[in-house]
Amino acid sequence: xxxxxxxxxxxxxxxxxxxxxxxxxxxxxxxxxxxxxxxxxxxxxxxxxxxxxxxxxxxxxxxxxxxxxxxxxxxxxxxxxxxxxxxxxxxxxxxxxxxxxxxxxxxxxxxxxxxxxxxxxxxxxxxxxxxxxxxxxxxxxxxxxxxxxxxxxxxxxxxxxxxxxxxxxxxxxxxxxxxxxxxxxxxxxxxxxxxxxxxxxxxxxxxxxxxxxxxxxxxxxxxxxxxxxxxxxxxxxxxxxxxxxxxxxxxxxxxxxxxxxxxxxxxxxxxxxxxxxxxxxxxxxxxxxxxxxxxxxx
Amino acid sequence: xxxxxxxxxxxxxxxxxxxxxxxxxxxxxxxxxxxxxxxxxxxxxxxxxxxxxxxxxxxxxxxxxxxxxxxxxxxxxxxxxxxxxxxxxxxxxxxxxxxxxxxxxxxxxxxxxxxxxxxxxxxxxxxxxxxxxxxxxxxxxxxxxxxxxxxxxxxxxxxxxxxxxxxxxxxxxxxxxxxxxxxxxxxxxxxxxxxxxxxxxxxxxxxxxxxxxxxxxxxxxxxxxxxxxxxxxxxxxxxxxxxxxxxxxxxxxxxxxxxxxxxxxxxxxxxxxxxxxxxxxxxxxxxxxxxxxxxxxx
Numbered sequence: 001x002x003x004x005x006x007x008x009x010x011x012x013x014x015x016x017x018x019x020x021x022x023x024x025x026x027x028x029x030x031x032x033x034x035x036x037x038x039x040x041x042x043x044x045x046x047x048x049x050x051x052x053x054x055x056x057x058x059x060x061x062x063x064x065x066x067x068x069x070x071x072x073x074x075x076x077x078x079x080x081x082x083x084x085x086x087x088x089x090x091x092x093x094x095x096x097x098x099x100x101x102x103x104x105x106x107x108x109x110x111x112x113x114x115x116x117x118x119x120x121x122x123x124x125x126x127x128x129x130x131x132x133x134x135x136x137x138x139x140x141x142x143x144x145x146x147x148x149x150x151x152x153x154x155x156x157x158x159x160x161x162x163x164x165x166x167x168x169x170x171x172x173x174x175x176x177x178x179x180x181x182x183x184x185x186x187x188x189x190x191x192x193x194x195x196x197x198x199x200x201x202x203x204x205x206x207x208x209x210x211x212x213x214x215x216x217x218x219x220x221x222x223x224x225x226x227x228x229x230x231x232x233x234x235x236x237x238x239x240x241x242x243x244x245x246x247x248x249x250x251x252x253x254x255x256x257x258x259x260x261x262x263x264x265x266x267x268x269x270x271x272x273x274x275x276x277x278x279x280x281x282x283x284x285x286x287x288x289x290x291x292x293x294x295x296x297x298x
Numbered sequence: 299x300x301x302x303x304x305x306x307x308x309x310x311x312x313x314x315x316x317x318x319x320x321x322x323x324x325x326x327x328x329x330x331x332x333x334x335x336x337x338x339x340x341x342x343x344x345x346x347x348x349x350x351x352x353x354x355x356x357x358x359x360x361x362x363x364x365x366x367x368x369x370x371x372x373x374x375x376x377x378x379x380x381x382x383x384x385x386x387x388x389x390x391x392x393x394x395x396x397x398x399x400x401x402x403x404x405x406x407x408x409x410x411x412x413x414x415x416x417x418x419x420x421x422x423x424x425x426x427x428x429x430x431x432x433x434x435x436x437x438x439x440x441x442x443x444x445x446x447x448x449x450x451x452x453x454x455x456x457x458x459x460x461x462x463x464x465x466x467x468x469x470x471x472x473x474x475x476x477x478x479x480x481x482x483x484x485x486x487x488x489x490x491x492x493x494x495x496x497x498x499x500x501x502x503x504x505x506x507x508x509x510x511x512x513x514x515x516x517x518x519x520x521x522x523x524x525x526x527x528x529x530x531x532x533x534x535x536x537x538x539x540x541x542x543x544x545x546x547x548x549x550x551x552x553x554x555x556x557x558x559x560x561x562x563x564x565x566x567x568x569x570x571x572x573x574x575x576x577x578x579x580x581x582x583x584x585x586x587x588x589x590x591x592x593x594x595x596x
Contacts, residue, residue, distance in 0.1 A: 099493060122507040134507030138495075159503035162496050169495040170503040173486035177509035180482030181475070183555045188471035191542070194551045195397060197467040198460050202434075205457035205468040209420040209432030210530075211475035213511035232508075244489070251493045254586040257481045260558050288552040 005058035007051050007074055009036040013064030015128035016154045021045055023153040030054050052084030060090045060147055067239055068097040075105055087113025090143060096120045098243050099165035106164035115143045120171035124232045132156045138167035175240040179261040181215040186282035190289050200224060219279040226295040228280040235274035238265035303356035305349050305372055307334040311362030313426035314452045319343055321451040328352050350382030358388045358445055365537060366395040373403055385411025388441055394418045396541050397463035404462035413441045418469035422530045430454045436465035473538040477559040479513040484580035488587050498522055517577040524593040526578035533572035536563035
């Protein structure tokens with residue numbers, strides 16, 4: 001049985017590491033903040049004090065970190081994975097970062113005989129807890145086959161997209177659609193209310209037709225109940241949109257609609273709402289329209 | 299049994315009139331172009347030569363017309379519904395027009411004792427043929443109850459939204475979401491391809507996650523097969539977005555994302571692609587990015 005390492009035990013990482021641990025694998029864990037390390041150790045994990053230590057003592061290392069610089073630091077920084085890992089190690093990055101950075105990591109680790117996969121996820125904290133995430137994988141398919149039994153403890157849909165970086169491209173594509181739906185939902189709710197209709201009736205009328213989406217199935221009800229807690233935090237949606245716009249610029253891809261969405265999420269951060277759910281982008285449209293969503297509207 | 303009139307036998311109207319006719323109702327039909335009138339007469343309908351004639355000889359009149367001026371002309375113009383209709387007539391408008399115009403029609407017809415409903419539909423030509431449309435209804439609920447058995451021959455989801463005009467508001471809300479999804483789909487496909495991934499794999503990876511929508515379920519496959527035929531014609535999507543933007547301006551509702559979508563559909567018309575499916579908005583993103591979607595990509 002493969003020995004597993006897990007680095008980055010935030011909202012997503014801790015649930016995923018726990019699923020792997022409870023799935024019967026030996027798991028060594030490391031995290032900057034130590035409380036969650038103690039918690040997982042009490043459930044049977046082994047404690048480590050650096051990424052290098054994790055890499056030196058395991059067969060597969062997973063990371064789940066906020067952004068590109070964090071991943072580069074954990075992989076190539078002092079006492080990093082690259083320093084501790086021996087040839088044959090497999091490295092799986094669940095972080096959402098720039099596709100170009102994932103490609104760079106793949107190439108540089110390959111020189112050391114370490115194989116890597118970019119494997120960003122979608123499905124939020126609930127998906128992480130329940131092990132029902134969508135996992136989009138770039139890298140070598142025969143490496144994916146080796147770790148698939150472990151990934152299956154965390155995700156219900158695991159799709160091999162292609163070579164290194166393509167998992168990140170798929171995640172970026174996912175976020176283009178998710179951001180568009182969140183903003184459109186916010187616009188149509190405020191539009192409906194201010195034009196004189198009952199928003200709840202409008203959602204009921206349209207959710208089964210051509211506009212059908214998971215966003216309309218789940219998010220308006222939360223907003224009608226006055227619930228803007230995450231879920232998926234808006235500052236991460238903003239970060240993902242910035243990854244998309246930077247990547248689009250590098251490859252020469254104009255994205256007019258995603259660009260507007262990126263600006264609206266940046267505005268949301270300026271309103272101080274970055275820790276709210278990504279559906280709370282409605283706060284920006286409320287601000288622009290000078291009204292508040294009628295939360296008694298349920 | 300109520301005597302039914304149907305005016306406006308385009309792609310949508312002819313299928314809906316046929317469903318009512320084959321549902322056992324006596325149907326009197328009128329249309330500017332006469333071929334489709336002859337066709338329905340051969341199936342059992344009665345021919346009329348003006349909206350007034352239809353209104354004078356039936357209990358419920360349906361219209362399905364392109365835009366606000368067409369509806370105003372058929373209702374209030376010479377030999378219009380208002381001229382021919384007696385008190386007690388019910389008028390149901392399936393056209394997608396400005397909410398304010400629907401309210402105006404409701405009020406002016408009420409003075410003559412004619413009750414009206416705004417009842418725009420979603421679901422395209424296939425939904426019209428199969429009688430599976432989504433119908434969003436504004437007006438008086440007791441009037442809706444009277445015509446519901448007839449509407450049920452055309453739609454599987456019939457939602458009473460509220461007072462006059464609110465059916466149109468729901469349809470506008472629907473089109474805000476549909477346009478956002480179409481544009482986001484176009485952007486994510488071109489993004490994925492130009493950044494170096496297999497678009498088909500990307501769609502497969504994301505369609506079951508947080509990005510899930512009817513648009514991703516149905517439209518990318520058509521585009522991969524090189525099929526840009528309607529479906530729902532882009533010039534109608536552009537018209538609906540212009541209704542949305544005009545209504546938003548009247549009510550003081552800034553809609554940054556819908557505004558961009560409106561501009562992109564206007565650009566699509568300038569490319570001469572207005573008769574294509576609304577998913578062919580990808581032609582605008584292709585033009586901007588200087589690439590064509592790889593149609594062998596399936």
